Amino acid sequence: MPRSSARQEAASLSAVPQRPAAENPLRVGLRVGGAAEPSIFTIFGATGDLAQRKLLPAIYNLAVRGLLPPQFALVGYARTEMSDDDFRRFAKAAIESHSRTPVDERFWPAFASMLHYHAGGFDEDSHFHQLARTLGNIERQLGGNAIKVFYLSTPASFFPVIIQHLGSAKLNRPSSLVRLVVEKPFGHDLRSAKELADIAHRSFRERQIFRIDHYLGKETVQNIFVFRFANAIFEPLWNNRYVDHVQITVAEQLGVEHRAAFYEETGVVRDIVQNHLLQVFALVAMEPPAAFDAESVRDEKTKVLRATKAMRFDTSVRGQYGPGYVAGEWVPGYREEPGVPPDSNTPTYMASRLEIDNWRWAGTPFYIRTGKRLAKRVSEIAVQFRRPPHLPFPQDAAEHLEANSLVLRIQPDEGISLRFGAKAPTTTLSIRTVNMDFLYGSSFLSDVPEAYETLILEIIRGDATLFTRQDGVERSWELVDPLLDAWQSGQPQIYPAGSWGPDSADDLLARDGRRWRRP
Amino acid sequence: MREEQRSGVALAQVESALSDLRGGEAAGSVRATTLNLVVRAVGDEDVAETLDVLENVGRSRPLRAIVVCSGSGVPVADVSSACWAAAGGEICTERIVVTGEEEGLPSAVEALLLPDLPVFVWWQGAVDDETLLYQLGFGATRLILDSSEVGLDLIRRMRPRMPCVADLAWRRLAPWRESIASLFDGRRQRAALDHLLGIEVRGPANEAELLAAWLRSRLGRQVGLDLASRTKVLNSVELHCGDKEFTVRRLRRNDHGVAGGPGLADHVVLLPVVEPGRLVAAELDHMGAERIFDDALAAVAA
Numbered sequence: 001m002p003r004s005s006a007r008q009e010a011a012s013l014s015a016v017p018q019r020p021a022a023e024n025p026l027r028v029g030l031r032v033g034g035a036a037e038p039s040i041f042t043i044f045g046a047t048g049d050l051a052q053r054k055l056l057p058a059i060y061n062l063a064v065r066g067l068l069p070p071q072f073a074l075v076g077y078a079r080t081e082m083s084d085d086d087f088r089r090f091a092k093a094a095i096e097s098h099s100r101t102p103v104d105e106r107f108w109p110a111f112a113s114m115l116h117y118h119a120g121g122f123d124e125d126s127h128f129h130q131l132a133r134t135l136g137n138i139e140r141q142l143g144g145n146a147i148k149v150f151y152l153s154t155p156a157s158f159f160p161v162i163i164q165h166l167g168s169a170k171l172n173r174p175s176s177l178v179r180l181v182v183e184k185p186f187g188h189d190l191r192s193a194k195e196l197a198d199i200a201h202r203s204f205r206e207r208q209i210f211r212i213d214h215y216l217g218k219e220t221v222q223n224i225f226v227f228r229f230a231n232a233i234f235e236p237l238w239n240n241r242y243v244d245h246v247q248i249t250v251a252e253q254l255g256v257e258h259r260a261a262f263y264e265e266t267g268v269v270r271d272i273v274q275n276h277l278l279q280v281f282a283l284v285a286m287e288p289p290a291a292f293d294a295e296s297v298r299d300e301k302t303k304v305l306r307a308t309k310a311m312r313f314d315t316s317v318r319g320q321y322g323p324g325y326v327a328g329e330w331v332p333g334y335r336e337e338p339g340v341p342p343d344s345n346t347p348t349y350m351a352s353r354l355e356i357d358n359w360r361w362a363g364t365p366f367y368i369r370t371g372k373r374l375a376k377r378v379s380e381i382a383v384q385f386r387r388p389p390h391l392p393f394p395q396d397a398a399e400h401l402e403a404n405s406l407v408l409r410i411q412p413d414e415g416i417s418l419r420f421g422a423k424a425p426t427t428t429l430s431i432r433t434v435n436m437d438f439l440y441g442s443s444f445l446s447d448v449p450e451a452y453e454t455l456i457l458e459i460i461r462g463d464a465t466l467f468t469r470q471d472g473v474e475r476s477w478e479l480v481d482p483l484l485d486a487w488q489s490g491q492p493q494i495y496p497a498g499s500w501g502p503d504s505a506d507d508l509l510a511r512d513g514r515r516w517r518r519p
Numbered sequence: 520m521r522e523e524q525r526s527g528v529a530l531a532q533v534e535s536a537l538s539d540l541r542g543g544e545a546a547g548s549v550r551a552t553t554l555n556l557v558v559r560a561v562g563d564e565d566v567a568e569t570l571d572v573l574e575n576v577g578r579s580r581p582l583r584a585i586v587v588c589s590g591s592g593v594p595v596a597d598v599s600s601a602c603w604a605a606a607g608g609e610i611c612t613e614r615i616v617v618t619g620e621e622e623g624l625p626s627a628v629e630a631l632l633l634p635d636l637p638v639f640v641w642w643q644g645a646v647d648d649e650t651l652l653y654q655l656g657f658g659a660t661r662l663i664l665d666s667s668e669v670g671l672d673l674i675r676r677m678r679p680r681m682p683c684v685a686d687l688a689w690r691r692l693a694p695w696r697e698s699i700a701s702l703f704d705g706r707r708q709r710a711a712l713d714h715l716l717g718i719e720v721r722g723p724a725n726e727a728e729l730l731a732a733w734l735r736s737r738l739g740r741q742v743g744l745d746l747a748s749r750t751k752v753l754n755s756v757e758l759h760c761g762d763k764e765f766t767v768r769r770l771r772r773n774d775h776g777v778a779g780g781p782g783l784a785d786h787v788v789l790l791p792v793v794e795p796g797r798l799v800a801a802e803l804d805h806m807g808a809e810r811i812f813d814d815a816l817a818a819v820a821a
Contacts (some may be wrong), residue, residue: 024709025737026700029811030693037704066694066789070701070778110775110787143705143783 038071038146039460040138042131044122044162045154046076047090050183054214055153056091057099058452063111064101065449067457071142076117077131087117100450122158128169135171149459151181160199167203179459181210184275185266186468189484190477197470206470210459215276216466217451220414220440224283224381225292227408227416234406235288237385240364244403246284247367247382247517250277251374253326255497256348260339267346268318269480269487272370278305278476279468280410281366284381285356294464298472305475307358313486317493317504319349321373324497331373331497347492348372351505352483353512365512369505373497378519379410397429405517414440524599530627533596533615540600541611552612554803555632557640557655558586565643566616573614574601575796580803583633586616587624587655594619594627625654637661639803644668656681663687663802666725671819678816683808687798688726689815695753696733698767698778698788702758707782714761717743722753728819730756736814744820752792 041059043051062068076087092112096103118134120127139146150166152159159182166172166180180200187193200209215221228235237243250272256263263271282301285308289296322333335342349371356362385404398421407417416438424430458466468476493502500516509515523540556576560569566588573584594617602611617627632638637660646652646669656662656677665687666674678684703712715738720727724746731744755768758780765780769790779785793801 024700024703024712026696026703026712026734028737029809030697030700066697069704070698070788071704071783071786106774113787142786143708145705 037069037460038139038142038144039069039149040073040075040135040142040146041149041151041456041460042075042077042118042135043151043153044077044158045152046087046117047078047080048153050153051076052094053098054450054452055151055456056094058450058456060091060095060099060103060111061101061450061453062457063114064104064107065453069460071146072114073138073142073146074115075131075135075138076115077120079119079121081119082117084115084117088112088115091115122154122162122165125165125168128165128171132169132171145177147177147179147460147462149179149181151459153183156183156185159196163200163203172203172208175205175208178204178208179210179462180204180208181212181459183212185270186211186275186473187477188265188270190474190481193473193477197474207464209470210464211468211470211473212455213275213279213468214451214455216279216468217453217455218410219448219454220408220410221280221283222454222466223414223440224280224408225297228284229288238383239360240362242385243364244384244386245365245367245512245514247384248277248281248284248369248380249382249517249519250280250370250379251376251500251519252370252372253374253377255321255331255373256334256337256340258338260337263348264340264344264346268348268350268370268372269484273350273352273368274476274480275468277368277370278479280379280381281308281354281368282472284383285361285366287360292465294467297465298469302469302472302475304356304358305472305479307356307361308479309355309357310479310481311352311354311483313483315508316350316352316483317502317508318347318487319371319495319502319505320344320346320492321348321371321497322494324373324499326373326375326498333494333497334372345487345489345491347487349374349492349495349501349505350483351501351508353508367509367514367516369501369516371495371501375498375500376519377412380519381408381410382406382517382519383408384514384517393429393431398431400433401431402433407517416440524597526597528596528598530594530596530617530630533598533631536598537600537613537615540598541602552581552583552633552636554580554582554636554660555638556582556584556799556803557628557632557638557659558584559640559642559644559651559655560586560588561644562588569643570599570614570616572794572796572799575794576800576803580800581612582803583612583631583636584614585628585631586614587628588616588618589621589624589651590618591620594623596627596631621651624651628655637806639663641799641802642669646673649673652677653680656684658682660806661685661802663799666729667723671725671728671816675816675819678813685802685805685809686729686812686816687795687802688723689729689809689812690798690801691793692726692729692733692753694788694790695730695756695767698776698790699730699756699758699765701788702765702767702778702780702783705782708765708780711760711763711765711781712738714763715742716759716761717745718759719745719747719757720753721748721755722746722750724749726753729815732818732820733811733815735818736811753790 043055045051059074092103116138118131120131135148152162172178187196282304286300286304289300320334324331334340334348335344351369354366354368383406387403391398401421405419409415418436419433421431422434424432455466493504495502506516525536528536558569560566566586569586597616599614600611615631617624639661640655640659641663642652661683662681663685664674667688674684674686703709718731720730727744727746731742734742758765763781767776767778767788769776774789774791776788776790777785778788
């Protein structure tokens, strides 16, 4: 969908009456955070890795927490021939292996009775007509008018054909009850993202499409929004007058693992930057929305992405990990990983300087970096404040004083840390930098739901706030496409595994008189 | 979990005793506190049971618990600090058991409350003398009672005099209300709700009355109540909607049950019997009055 029509669709959304739970007067005040409407959740690729590791455990945990609608059915769809009972055993094994809570044998029979299986391919119309009959039967058992969710948990190459067949089997109707869930990648560049959107929009309206970026389901990512807009003391400082620069780091210790073929096609920019990292960036930089609803939030995110300049070759750095030690253990370099060509130029690290042309952020750069096989697994946002305009202390008293910084840690040890100067308890005046830490887990000790639990529940409830909209996806591709084009040739700088990336990344900040934080 | 305690501490020494139990300021333990919870207990056995319950509550919601118990003499405290490894460090919550003459307990509590944090008061057992209840509950963020113990009438009387009163029986009914509401999500079933005349309940009298009152308040009209049998836990609810009948019933010895009615296949619903600690913990997540409960309370048959 072109940007303008996506916006028209978004604007018309507010006029579309939702199916309010309040139609049933007994629903008022109930199930805060839960879903109520009868629902059928179909997973395409139900025997795949994502379904086993994430989707089936998430749905089980939602059921155990009592958050699924009372009338709920899950339909697994895949090529493998198996019966409903076979699928139930398959699902149980997956949940036993990957769920954050163990299988409760007392509850299992009730949950298993909600599971169904439909064997079929992705490329034949007849299979989808059969699926329509199966779903129709289940819907009648649930009392009719069920919400139908179609979750594409397949390789991206199958998305177009599945979407087309859903349309031809009329499984895309009625639009108020049918939701299509697409996993990233949403294309591999701007052109393919538009093509995929065009195919999807032939059968589904934009508001029916839920594009999953699981990062947005993380509690601590959502907390960025709450931290900024539920507290009065930070937002007045959240601008170029007080903030010197912002650093966003998404660092992994893991290498490419068994995903060499995928990673060779993808690389760090498509895998992390175009989606996770730019989404976090947008949450940090966006203006306050009028309301915490899907269109208001996504409007503001898209607005700040539009105000951001496309990434430039001369202010970006790419790297690829070589052999080295990570946490004391020797690991091979990327080109020595199984399945990786010895002359691969796929970047496993990137850093870039982002500039936002708007009133709030003009002149305050955002530095982003992400990579594999880095020193530590950490995701954080560090807001570096400007130094005080004048220090009324002797120079030697404040020589170790650093500028204030506010660090929002997304993972691990989720929390917020504020760095400020304090007088050291000595007989002479000496100012030292100290940290004040808030640990998310110390104030909220209850189990934190998995990101997929949060997102699946939002899909059933029909709330798209935590999902990306097509205009935001397209703008993200516009920001990274120049780099993808430029980096098709040439070689990334090799950095030792277990380091913080290539030297050129340090030079990138040094040119601006700054340096990376050590997380 | 690491737990340490000290007995017979003068109230003025409670803070330093708690600090010592945490290992002093340099030990690196983090005192995490998000609320004050004042609990009324009767006798040593009740205090021991209360502390067991609080162990589970504190694990999910870091708090300072002040358990008050009537005795004789100037109030003194037993203090303990329970610490868990969490969030990359050690998280400690605090329990203070204050025993002394009843007249002195409210002021002892006032002196021990952590500043600026919400105050929840959980009153256990029957109410013999309402003075202490009023004194403890006055100014509390939320007063938590259980109509199974104090009766619905007392809760109705307390409600206008307190900023916020909660009933654990209402919280116990949450999955039942969910299940009953789910019967009427479909359009055909929704129409049947307009003909609801009365309900037949097998369960405790107070919970049956609360359910009927909830239906009256939501529908804005009279709904009859037939308590078919009194049982310790709620076992079934039948809703008579003209010639149509809807049912939610607990399966024996199980955490779930079955709900169904005309045009609806029987479906599994969660009906857990929730232990007190989790009920109280759930109440601690609500800071203000719950309008639906207040509406229902107003519709309880006098």
